[in-house]
Amino acid sequence: MKTILLITVFAFITISINAQIINANLIASGLTCSMCSNSIFKSLKNISFVESVESDVENSAFKIIFKTDENVDLDALQKAVVGAGFSVAKLTFVMNTNSLDVKDKSLVEIDGKTFYFVDMKDKTLNGKVELRLLDKEFNSPKEYKKVKKKLYSDSEKRVFNVSI
Amino acid sequence: MYLFKQMKNILLFICMMLVAKSNAQELYVYTEPASNIPAHLLSTRIMTSLYKKKVGSGTNIHFMPEIRYGISGNLMVQTQAFISTRNESLFAEGGSIYSQYKFLNRDEIKRHFRMALFGRASFNRSDIHQEEIETVGHNTGYELGVIATQLLHKVAISSMLSYERALDNGSQNEFPKTQDNSATNYSLSFGKLMLPKKYVSYDQTNFNLMCEFLGQRLNGSGKSFLDIAPAIQFILKSRTRIDVGYRHELYSTMLRSAPNGLLVRFEYNFYNVLTKK
Numbered sequence: 001m002k003t004i005l006l007i008t009v010f011a012f013i014t015i016s017i018n019a020q021i022i023n024a025n026l027i028a029s030g031l032t033c034s035m036c037s038n039s040i041f042k043s044l045k046n047i048s049f050v051e052s053v054e055s056d057v058e059n060s061a062f063k064i065i066f067k068t069d070e071n072v073d074l075d076a077l078q079k080a081v082v083g084a085g086f087s088v089a090k091l092t093f094v095m096n097t098n099s100l101d102v103k104d105k106s107l108v109e110i111d112g113k114t115f116y117f118v119d120m121k122d123k124t125l126n127g128k129v130e131l132r133l134l135d136k137e138f139n140s141p142k143e144y145k146k147v148k149k150k151l152y153s154d155s156e157k158r159v160f161n162v163s164i
Numbered sequence: 165m166y167l168f169k170q171m172k173n174i175l176l177f178i179c180m181m182l183v184a185k186s187n188a189q190e191l192y193v194y195t196e197p198a199s200n201i202p203a204h205l206l207s208t209r210i211m212t213s214l215y216k217k218k219v220g221s222g223t224n225i226h227f228m229p230e231i232r233y234g235i236s237g238n239l240m241v242q243t244q245a246f247i248s249t250r251n252e253s254l255f256a257e258g259g260s261i262y263s264q265y266k267f268l269n270r271d272e273i274k275r276h277f278r279m280a281l282f283g284r285a286s287f288n289r290s291d292i293h294q295e296e297i298e299t300v301g302h303n304t305g306y307e308l309g310v311i312a313t314q315l316l317h318k319v320a321i322s323s324m325l326s327y328e329r330a331l332d333n334g335s336q337n338e339f340p341k342t343q344d345n346s347a348t349n350y351s352l353s354f355g356k357l358m359l360p361k362k363y364v365s366y367d368q369t370n371f372n373l374m375c376e377f378l379g380q381r382l383n384g385s386g387k388s389f390l391d392i393a394p395a396i397q398f399i400l401k402s403r404t405r406i407d408v409g410y411r412h413e414l415y416s417t418m419l420r421s422a423p424n425g426l427l428v429r430f431e432y433n434f435y436n437v438l439t440k441k
Binding site: 027029030031032033034035037038039041042043046055057058060082083084085086087089140141142 | 189191199201202203205234237266270271273275276315317357365366368370399402403435436439
């Protein structure tokens with residue numbers, strides 16, 4: 001019953017809109033030294049849709065600028081960090097929006113990706129908006145525990161849980 | 165040798181300082197941490213060791229060139245060659261293959277706890293001249309073990325436990341029947357990042373201090389040894405590594421040919437090898 005209800009809700013609120021992800025800020029965990037940070041830097045730079053990467057070695061933080069008009073695969077960022085031997089503790093990304101209506105606890109299809117918005121008031125997004133990914137593999141175990149219950153959990157499709 | 169003595173004193177002092185503070189980072193000189201090298205990283209190393217002979221005079225010099233590759237973030241492979249100056253001229257004694265698999269990874273900001281399994285298979289054709297079993301550069305054989313590593317900001321602590329088995333060194337040098345052919349190895353390693361105090365770029369030289377305790381117990385007779393091995397390490401431009409360490413026997417109840425000596429290693433890393441962009 002719950003599934004049917006979710007599917008119905010999903011069908012009603014899914015809207016497909018074009019919006020470009022411009023950049024992302026990533027904080028990696030599990031490292032201190034610059035050699036480790038450099039490994040992450042090199043593997044992020046090697047991703048096909050990444051234009052450039054700036055790193056803040058002290059805080060294991062990376063600002064990633066994406067190529068325009070290329071599809072940004074957020075999961076590929078996480079895989080690059082894990083491949084380097086570390087984890088993602090936080091990922092926020094900036095997206096260009098244009099009259100995008102979003103509601104709390106609702107699914108929105110943007111540029112071929114499905115997002116589930118949590119912890120927000122219903123609003124219309126315009127211009128550059130920064131979103132935070134709440135999924136398990138993009139957060140430290142401690143942070144994930146805090147938001148876990150609020151997340152959309154349907155394994156059928158890749159849904160990115162986000163908050164503003 | 166005067167140089168050995170001086171070096172030993174300095175490094176022992178470093179070691180005491182480290183332990184007193186209770187703790188390099190985890191790129192240990194004498195052991196591997198549970199953290200693997202990154203996926204698609206090709207790491208090249210050349211290690212030279214100079215060990216003072218216990219019986220008679222002279223120094224045993226070994227060269228060990230090495231290549232490591234990260235197949236994935238969890239699996240790495242390594243191959244190493246053993247060359248020595250045993251017969252006055254350079255002598256290719258053998259080589260080994262090594263693989264390490266990280267099976268546990270718990271990351272937090274500037275912290276981690278990791279565990280890994282490793283295995284090594286070695287071939288060596290030199291003569292067997294000691295009771296100590298060492299598949300890195302002395303014995304044909306294999307080693308299987310487990311490693312646990314904890315990183316706490318600038319300090320890393322790691323421990324290893326392994327089973328090592330020696331076989332005949334080719335058909336020319338059979339393993340002596342009177343000697344124990346298997347051993348249990350254990351280690352406890354401390355490392356601390358000393359410099360830079362604060363990171364601003366990848367070009368800053370990193371300076372690490374390490375202190376490791378390396379032990380072995382022969383499974384049959386119970387004969388054992390314990391060594392202390394302090395080391396200093398420089399990391400240049402976040403991709404070149406230089407290690408200098410001194411290994412010193414604290415006690416031993418078994419015959420060892422040359423337990424005390426100096427180690428120098430040079431490492432250079434190539435990133436994103438064998439990947440498509």
